[in-house]
Amino acid sequence: MVNRFGMLLGFLLLVNALLAQSFPQFYYYQGQPYYLDYRPDQIHIRFESGFDINNRDTFLSQKLGTLLKSQRPTVSGWDILVELNDWLDGPQMAQLVQSLTAEVEVLVATPVYRHDRVRQIITDEFIVGFRPGVSTQEIEQLNQQYGATVQRVNASGLYYLKAPSGVDAMTMANQYAQEAIVAFAEPNFIYPHGDLLHATVNDPLWSSQWAHRNTGQSVATGASVGPSTVNGSPDADMDVDQAWDITTGDPNIIVAIVDTGTDLDHPDLQANIVGGYDPTENDFVPNDDTEGHGTATSGVVAAVGNNGIGVAGIAYNCKIMPIRIFDDGGSSSDQWIADGINWAWQNGADVLNNSWGGGSPSTAIESAISDAKTQGRGGKGCVILFSSGNDGRDPVNYPAYLTDVIAVGATSMFDEKKNPGSGDQQHWWGGNYGKDLDIVAPTIVYTTDIAGADGYTSGDYNDTFNGTSAACPNAAGVAALVLSVDSNLTANQVQDILQKTADKIEKYAYNSSGWNKHVGYGRVNAYKAVLAAQGQDATHPIVVHTRLQPTSNTAAQVVEATIIDDTGLAGGSLQPKVYYRVNTGSGFGSWQEVIDTDGPSGNVYQFIIPGQSHGTQVEYYIVAHDNSSNQNQVTYPFGANVTGVSGSAATPFTFRVDNFTALSYSGTGPSWGIFGGTATATLTVPDNFVIADLDLKVSGTGNTSSILIGLEAPSGTRAGPFVNTGGSGGWSNTNLDDEATTTLASSSNPFTGDFLPDNALWVFDGENASGTWTLRIYVDGLLNSGEITSWTLSFNSDEVPDQGLPVFLNSFQALVQKDGVLLRWETASEINNQGFEIWRAEDRPENFRLIADYNSDPALQGAGNSSQTNVYEYRDFQVQPGMTYYYKLADVDLNGNRTFHGPLKVKVVGDGVEVLEAGNLPREFKLSPAYPNPFNPETQLRFAIPRNSRSRTEYVRLLVFDTLGRKVKTLYEGQLAPGYYQSRWNGRTDAGRPVASGTYYILLIGEYQRQSQKVTLMK
Structure with missing residues (x-):
């Protein structure tokens, strides 16, 4: 016995000596070392079972300080994955895990390993298989020798063992692997946060379906003006891929697409289509018309997944029932609508998606909706969803405001309420909102289109299906997943789940039920909804708070919030808090934590932000956890990423303190x-x-x-x-x-x-x-x-304005000319102006670099102080034909402060334009007659851009077309200030090839007007 304890002591001393220098990076698999890399920015901590996990935040903050970035439980509240602010090399990582393991509260701390994309965590648990014929006594002696305890033995005779305190599982498993009686010994790896399960599909367009999983990937906008793509906000999605770890849908759940019909032969839909109905022709062939609206909504709900083509629907193992209520011309009637809804619920539909609305109330329609809600699904009720409307106003459209339906508004890829100001670039519409709005869901999404030339595009898919028409089937697909988990749920229970598990996006104040008129109960979350359908607590506390306003009061400010949860709120280190930080003029400091030191009055918490001096900006978040075993966390605004709080980045509340x-x-x-x-x-x-x-x-x-x-x-x-x-x-x-x-x-x-x-x-x-x-x-x-x-x-x-911009511009323009790009600007006045800088970017307006300044080019030196008009020019000769360039102009004052103007966009095509001097600016948008005409070999083209153009510069194109409407030549494309201009066409194409004799059209296209004229080339 003495010998065994002596061996154990020696072994532990050896382990501690090794840990001071390194940590294990392989385990034995089939008798050979299997190497694993480690994550330099993460560690894992398993606390002792007696440790109060409510003190976890305090412990980590004290021990890790500024090294702590975020922390999140893995398999239990005592197992914590910690993300670090710095990358640690091998010795630094070894030192950190050793120092943490030495703490009495910690059972073992380890690096986080990785294999390909999957993170693998070791704790103190390992698995051992013994060789045939080994006796129980031999096993017990070996376990006693190393201080291991038996957790359980499975039916196959494998031992699940626990290492002594302070020893990690990989070290112990490797030691066991050396023993003659052991067949294998390996750590009991933990695969955190869905790394192993990450449910994805092999549909090639799925990576672009940001509504399922938003990583900030490039997303098409479908905007005619502005960027053609944007990068959304990571996690501004419905967590569909996580929901798929639980269910991808049940084939017995049917979603009726009450719409224009569906392309019945679409290769990405056909396998999921069940028999439908066309009340417009009273037959059972509800094929889509040439528009494609119903095909698009069908694909959002249940396009076939894992079939190696196209997209994947949210509930891709559920079925689609096409109900065609619009004829070929897009017309419908109360009768067709009522007949379609009635046929759907009477023939087994569980969910009814209605991406349409408007018009005056109809008793026939409402009767059909009521029957579907009360009699459908054997009395449990159909889940009926309607889009809220695309007018962007309050209230929502009919029939979405009816009590028997779920009204669905829209959100952008930035988790904004879809409105003309949202970042998706579709500024011509917004989702309707108001007192009857229930939930919101993503819009501008990738989905199916009628196969072939018909539909929205000439292909089989559409990457910018928009409107609340797109949002509604997103919510309907989630409803189908909920019923796939539990088909016994009533329609009201499904709606309750969708609402209670929705993410509380945006900064509009929610009421005590977790609702506001702008986004309803929030943006649908598929993962939380299916968890709730399983009976798990997937709801978060509700935070009711009115944001603080700017103030001249330098006293402490009270952040008052009503915080409610059906399971109660967590206490200790997880009690409700406010995180705030201040900027007194030199940048924001670190986040500070505030609790309600006196405790709440009922559900009302008061957090005191200390008084601030004038000239201070304050940012803050509210954070709360519920008292369930999941410790569900909420931040308000949604998506905080501050010390001790996990989540993706979000914009905090802000207020300023000053005299205004x-x-x-x-x-x-x-x-x-x-x-x-x-x-x-x-x-x-x-x-x-x-x-x-x-x-x-x-x-x-x-x-x-x-x-x-x-x-x-x-x-x-x-x-x-x-x-x-x-x-x-x-x-x-x-x-x-x-x-x-x-x-x-x-x-x-x-x-x-x-x-x-x-x-x-x-x-x-x-x-x-x-x-x-x-x-x-x-x-x-x-x-x-x-x-x-x-x-x-x-x-x-809160700041007294200075004496104005160093430079006030009358105009700034970039002109393509034969020898390069001419930048030309006119100042109305200059104050303390040292001079100008020219900044340029290629292809897109980002990553600008300085190409010239007043120190290197005397022509860019400013006038100092001037109240008269001054004209400046700079020529950029370092440009390439066919390239698009963006230019910014910066004026620099005597203190070195810069003010930027622009950017201006030009495309280097053709021979460009020349500025024609004239006494007065033109009063009308005009393309003058070409001269000569007929011509050979060249004709001169003059045009005018008036002062009353809608902005200081106007984006202008001067183009040549043949008589069949085919573009032959781009003579100019770029922004122009009001003035007179001249260009020329030499009878050649963009590729420089001569065109044949004949008639051609010259088009001058502005942002709001266009003019054209014929020219004749005679060779």
């Missing part, structure tokens, strides 16, 4: 004609200051029921403060104010007074106001001419 200055800037225009479209006006704020609050006031004419107003800051941040509300009568001093109490929906034209905007203006808070602001008017409909007669930006600023 009121500043206003006014402009006029734009106007628009009877054919609708888009109109734009700009307003320059010449002063430098940080926005604490912003109101927008407008006056003008037009039928406001089909007008969207978008506002864009110099930074590119957008809002959609007024969306399709009211009727004829326009606006009269309509002031849109986040602090107002009257809604637009409750008033009428001309909306005189203060109103809550449709979408908040606080998105601009904290930005610098200096630069050009853009007001965009989107007119959806004909015969609705009008104009904005005046608009005013009213700011509250």
